[in-house]
Amino acid sequence: MEIKKTSIKKYKFIFIFIVIIVVIGILIFPEKVFIASKKGLLLWFNTVFPSLFPFMIGAYLLIELGVVHFIGVLFEPIMRPIFNVPGIGAFAWIMGLISGYPVGAKITADLRSKKQITQVEAQRLISFSNNSGPLFILGSVSVGILSSPEIGCFLLLIHYLSSLSVGILFRFYKKEKSHQKPKYNHILKQAINTLIIKQKHQSKKIGLILKESIMNSMEMISQIGGFIILFSVISELLKLFHIMKVLTDIFYTVFSIIGLVFDNDLISGFIMGIIEITNGINIIGTTSAPLNQKIILINSIIAWGGLSIFMQTISMISYSDINIFIYGCSKFIQSIFAFIYTIIFYPYIDKIYLKTSNVFNLFTYSSSNNIFNNIWLYICSLFCIIFAIITITNTKKNVL
Numbered sequence: 001m002e003i004k005k006t007s008i009k010k011y012k013f014i015f016i017f018i019v020i021i022v023v024i025g026i027l028i029f030p031e032k033v034f035i036a037s038k039k040g041l042l043l044w045f046n047t048v049f050p051s052l053f054p055f056m057i058g059a060y061l062l063i064e065l066g067v068v069h070f071i072g073v074l075f076e077p078i079m080r081p082i083f084n085v086p087g088i089g090a091f092a093w094i095m096g097l098i099s100g101y102p103v104g105a106k107i108t109a110d111l112r113s114k115k116q117i118t119q120v121e122a123q124r125l126i127s128f129s130n131n132s133g134p135l136f137i138l139g140s141v142s143v144g145i146l147s148s149p150e151i152g153c154f155l156l157l158i159h160y161l162s163s164l165s166v167g168i169l170f171r172f173y174k175k176e177k178s179h180q181k182p183k184y185n186h187i188l189k190q191a192i193n194t195l196i197i198k199q200k201h202q203s204k205k206i207g208l209i210l211k212e213s214i215m216n217s218m219e220m221i222s223q224i225g226g227f228i229i230l231f232s233v234i235s236e237l238l239k240l241f242h243i244m245k246v247l248t249d250i251f252y253t254v255f256s257i258i259g260l261v262f263d264n265d266l267i268s269g270f271i272m273g274i275i276e277i278t279n280g281i282n283i284i285g286t287t288s289a290p291l292n293q294k295i296i297l298i299n300s301i302i303a304w305g306g307l308s309i310f311m312q313t314i315s316m317i318s319y320s321d322i323n324i325f326i327y328g329c330s331k332f333i334q335s336i337f338a339f340i341y342t343i344i345f346y347p348y349i350d351k352i353y354l355k356t357s358n359v360f361n362l363f364t365y366s367s368s369n370n371i372f373n374n375i376w377l378y379i380c381s382l383f384c385i386i387f388a389i390i391t392i393t394n395t396k397k398n399v400l
Contacts, residue, residue, distance in 0.1 A: 021237075021241075022233070022234060022237060025237040025240065025241065026233070026237075028240075029236075029237070029240050032236055032240060033233050033236060033237070035236075036232045036233050036235070036236035037229050037232060037233050039232055040228045040229035040230075040231070040232030040233070041225070041228075041229055043228055043232070043278060044224070044225040044228045044229065045225075047140065048221070048224060048225065048228065049221055049225070051099075051100075051133070051135050051136075052099060052100065052103065052221060052224070053217055053218075053221050055095065055098070055099035055103055056099075056103065056106075056213075056216075056217035056220055056221060057213045057214060057217045059091075059095050059099070059103060059106075059107055060212070060213035060216055060217060061209065061210070061213050062091070063091075063107070063110060063111075063114075064204065064209045064212070064213070065198075065199070065209070066194075066195055066198025066199055067091075067195065068088055068091040068111070068116075069088065069191075069194045069195060069198050070191045070192070070194060070195040071087070071088065071090050071091045071094075071191075072086060072087040072088030072089075072090065072091070072116075072191075072194075073087055073191035073194050074087065074090075074191045075087040075088075075089075075090035078090070079093075082167070082168060082171070083124060083125070083128065083167045083168065083170075083171050084121075084124060084171035084172075084175070085117065085121045085124050085125045085171075086116075086117055086121060088111060088116055088117065089108075089111070089117060089121065089125045089129070091107060091111075092104050092107040092108045092111060092125055092126075092129040093125070093128065093129045093167075095107055096129040096130050096131050097131055097133070097134075097160065097163075098133060098134070099133050100131065100132050100133025100134075100135065100136055101130060101131070101132055101133070101305055101309045101312065101313070102130055102224070102309060102312045102313045102316050103130075104126070104129035104130035104131060105126055105129070105130040105313045105316045105317055105327075106220060106316040106317075107129070108122055108125045108126045108129055108130070108317070108320075108322070109122070109126075109316055109317040109319065109320040109322060111125075112320045112321070112322060113319060113320055119321050119322070120173065120174045122320065122321075122322050123170075123173060123174075123322055123323060123326055123327070124167075124170045124171060124173050126317070126322055126327050126330070127166050127167060127170040127173075127326075127327065127330035128163045128164065128166045128167030128170065128330070128334075129167075130305075130313060130327075130331075131159065131160070131163050132159060132277075132302050132305065134156055137152060137155050137156045137159060137302065138152040138153075138155075138156060140278070141155060141281055141285075141298065141302070142155055145281055145282055145285035145286075146285050146291075146294070146298075148291070151291075151295065151349075154295075154345075154346075154349045155295070155298065155299060155302070157345075158299045158338050158341050158342055158345070159299065159302050159303060159338065161337075161341055162299075162303050162334045162335075162337035162338040162341055163303075163334060165334075165337045166330050166333055166334045166337065169333065170330060173326070220316065223312065223315050223316075224312050227308050227309075227311055227312045227315070228276075228308060230308075231275060231276040231306075231307065231308035231311075232276060232279065234275065234276075235272055235275055235276050235279055238272075238275070244268060244271065244272070247271045248264050248267050248268045248271060251267045251270065251271060252264060252267050255267065262289070262293060262297070263287070263289055265283070265287040265288075265289070266284060266287050266289045266293060266294070266297065268283060269281070269282075269283030269284035269285075269287060269297070270284065270297045270300075270301065273297070273298075273301035273304075273306060274301065274304065274306060274307065275306060275307050275308065276306050276307070276308045277301055277302065277304075277305055277306035277308065277309060280301055280306065281298050281301060281302075284297055284298055284301075285298075292346055295342055295346060296339060296342040296343060296346070299338040299339065299341070299342045300335045300336075300338050300339045300342075301335075302338070303331070303334040303335040303337065303338035304331055304332070304334070304335040305331060310328065310331070313327070
């Protein structure tokens with residue numbers, strides 16, 4: 001217990017130190033911070049608020065009105081065999097795919113708080129249900145930043161494929177003993193009956209449910225706006241304190257060691273994307289680097305989501321018993337999946353859609369055999385990491 005308390009105090013002191021540095025930075029560079037804060041506010045108000053707010057209201061209404069139970073019964077034959085979660089988890093997964101971060105996490109936490117799924121099932125579900133939305137990938141990234149609408153579907157495919165891979169992988173997280181095989185006869189009839197029963201037990205009036213949905217969604221969207229503004233300021237301070245340059249040099253060395261060649265501007269955008277997704281992708285998109293190099297880093301950033309979205313997710317699930325460390329591992333693995341899938345599939349997309357004759361020249365080695373050897377090296381390394389994580393999470397039964 002004493003060790004735990006000591007470690008908690010250390011983390012608190014680190015957090016206090018960071019806060020002090022941020023406040024000092026705000027006092028030293030008030031004009032730059034104001035501009036960064038304004039950019040974050042406009043990003044939230046013009047893009048995030050109008051795109052996410054209606055989805056949040058709709059999601060809350062569907063949960064309260066029992067539609068998720070209907071979806072749960074309907075999707076049970078799919079969700080249980082593939083992801084080892086109940087069919088009701090399909091609602092979080094589908095809404096997460098459609099509406100984007102952090103809706104999937106919020107719905108998963110709501111399902112857990114209402115005891116409609118177990119803690120282990122919630123942990124599995126959040127690993128693949130919290131994703132970037134198609135509006136951001138197809139609109140903001142491919143059209144707005146890259147000016148290449150034809151690459152949007154490829155970005156979306158890689159993102160969904162990496163998410164699906166993580167979901168299948170995490171089905172083995174704390175795997176239970178084999179259960180009796182459920183019967184899936186008359187699924188549609190069962191789903192309708194479940195919806196009717198839920199409606200009979202609903203005591204709240206429609207007006208109250210609508211009011212609660214708006215209030216709940218408004219609180220959540222305001223929190224998201226606060227995080228976007230905060231991390232826009234932090235990103236700007238990293239530049240002003242020249243911390244970004246130090247981090248760029250470190251990442252350049254790491255990438256060089258593993259055989260990857262990126263210029264400093266590209267790496268700077270990647271680091272910024274690790275912190276805040278939109279600003280980072282925007283920096284990558286404005287560099288003069290080859291499109292293939294931009295795509296691999298952008299796919300990796302979208303899968304991770306950035307520290308800003310990570311903190312938003314923490315705030316969304318803070319009232320549940322979902323382990324944020326395990327969730328962080330799942331997003332890190334998804335980022336690696338996206339990285340590898342882009343390397344493997346981009347050459348085919350390049351030939352079919354972009355019609356260029358360039359060979360996928362991401363690596364320092366010029367021989368195609370060496371390129372594929374490197375790919376398999378990364379794939380093997382990935383699965384070693386995955387195996388280690390599964391082993392750790394299965395042996396530590398008392399993880400919070």
